[in-house]
Amino acid sequence: MSLLDMVKEAGIIGAGGAGFPTHAKLASKADYILLNGAECEPLLRVDQQLMEMFPDEIIKGFEAAGKQVNATKAIIGIKGKHKEVIKVLQERIEELKVGDYIEIGALPDIYPAGDEQVLVYELTGRVVPEAGIPIQVGCVVINSETALNIYHASLGKPVTEKYITLAGDIPNRLTVKVPVGTPIIDVLRLSGIENFEDYAVIDGGPMMGPVMNNLNGYVTKKNKGFVILKKNHPLIRKKTASMVQAKRINRASCEQCRMCTDLCPRFLLGHDTLPHKMMRSLSYDVKDLEGQKVAQLCCQCNLCEVFSCPIGLYPKSANNYYREKLAELNMRYKPTKEVFEVRTAREHRLVPSKRLIARIGLRDFDKPAPMTEITVKPEVVHIATRQHVGAPAVPAVKVGEHVQEGQLIGTIPEESLGAAIHASISGTVTESGNDYIAIRRD
Incomplete structure (x- = not known):
């Protein structure tokens, strides 16, 4: 099976928030492949930690993606201020003997360095046309976590988990790995706050993320973090x-x-x-x-x-x-x-x-959110059929059916752009509809 097929079967999408199906992106041919590790949104901490914790896997996944698009050069875009992470990546690039293909591109500590068009210019000097996309100037851009998922796909492992940063005006700032479909409120409570009546939650980074109207949703493959602030914070008033x-x-x-x-x-x-x-x-x-x-x-x-x-x-x-x-x-x-x-x-x-x-107004909250070993085990997960750009996944399981973690439960509609979805826990299907597939844990 080709890497493209493995990526497609694994249901990989852009993990940085856009949610574009990765197999469609890797079907292109490019001069450069770029790793977006800028994570320029304030307070979010996922990518910088993943690159330090899983450098070999991310480098291998990135290299494989680069070969797939026939890129002649692969550049890891990361802010120069992350000196320790850069040191780890450089050492592993040399150890893995891929230095002739992969290099580090140090980015300035600016916002929005992670905007893909800004990233393309900073790393290659090329300017994406108005209303255009990077492939128009010979570039393919993928996120750090996406590269990690590509490596996992090469081993036959689909996307069933997501890394999330909790930040803001909270007692516990942390980054955690949770099953896709976990109730968002279960994740938010890891912050040390039980009652959110006086708080607002931004879904994503504080600049581009929307303020959530309610906290009853479920984690998708696109979620990156949640920023929790008091409702009277000036940023919340501005965004609402x-x-x-x-x-x-x-x-x-x-x-x-x-x-x-x-x-x-x-x-x-x-x-x-x-x-x-x-x-x-x-x-x-x-x-x-x-x-x-x-x-x-x-x-x-x-x-x-x-x-x-x-x-x-x-x-x-x-x-x-x-x-x-x-x-x-x-x-x-x-x-x-x-x-x-x-x-x-x-x-x-x-x-x-x-x-x-x-x-x-976030200077007091601009602090580390370290990766934690906390295990989140929701009793029921709700896995959205539409958590990506394109058509929603078509349910491939029925109510009452028993599924194993990693099992395919939703397929891409024929002749459509989309992404497959998989069971994030083992259990029994309790709902299988147009919006969600719910699974109750064994």
Whole structure:
């Protein structure tokens, strides 16, 4: 069986949060394969620990993925500040005798270094076109945990577990491995908090992650971490503002200073991302949406909204307002050129991570979240059929059927983009529907 088939059968998707099926990505041919170990979201700690704990497995999985796409060079992107992790990786690269193929690419400690287009430029000097993807400039990007899963797939092991960081205003900051489908509330309680009435939970990193409306969900292959903060924290208040509130505040206060645009990471790469113009359009209630198509170039990094604007307005919300309007009308942005040049001011406008963390009120919580040996054993798991980009998995088991951990329980629909799902515990199927497959532990 080829590596591509093994990756497909293992149900591997992008573990960094995007959830794109990895077998589809590895079907391309590229000049470079890049490992995204930047983990630039504040407080999250999964990738840096996995690279230190499982360097051989990640290197081997990364090398195998690189050979699969015929890449002539493989580069591990990791922030230069992680000196100990880099030392471990370098030693293992030499020991495994893959130094002629794999190298370390030290990234600056900026946000968003983990944005795949920023990563591509920092590691290769190539600029991904507007509304484009890395393969258009000969690059394939995978996450550190994804590389680990590729190694496991080569041994016949599917994805049944997920590494999660718990961080924020909590007694116990930690990183833990849990079965896919574990109730999120069970994971959150490992933080040392039992009653979440006064707390809000961000699903993912504090910059891009949404505030959860309820805590009744289940862990998927895409989850990376949960940031727990008091409900009155300024970041929570900012992220929970409604579109109506954001539009009203934007119209009343924007003075067109351009800071949201001037610090935008995609604008600095030469793209025509122009959030200040979306703010202007919103103020004048522009009806002709042709000029607002650039809103679709926003990468949702949230830098403009929580850092760049000097008076705390909502440029990303303005972008999203027009993105929604354009989607309703099925209008799409089309680039007018193929080659993009980085703006000369870029090197002077990069946002240091420490400064960002202080600005968004997380400096007191920017502490280690060490990997723990805690074993989470949920009585029942709910494994989502749609936890990836593409079509939901088709249930392959029936209610009452007994399954073993690692058994295939959901398949990819024919002629569709998707990912297989597997039992994360051994037990009896209690639900098998369009949304979830539930398994009760033996």
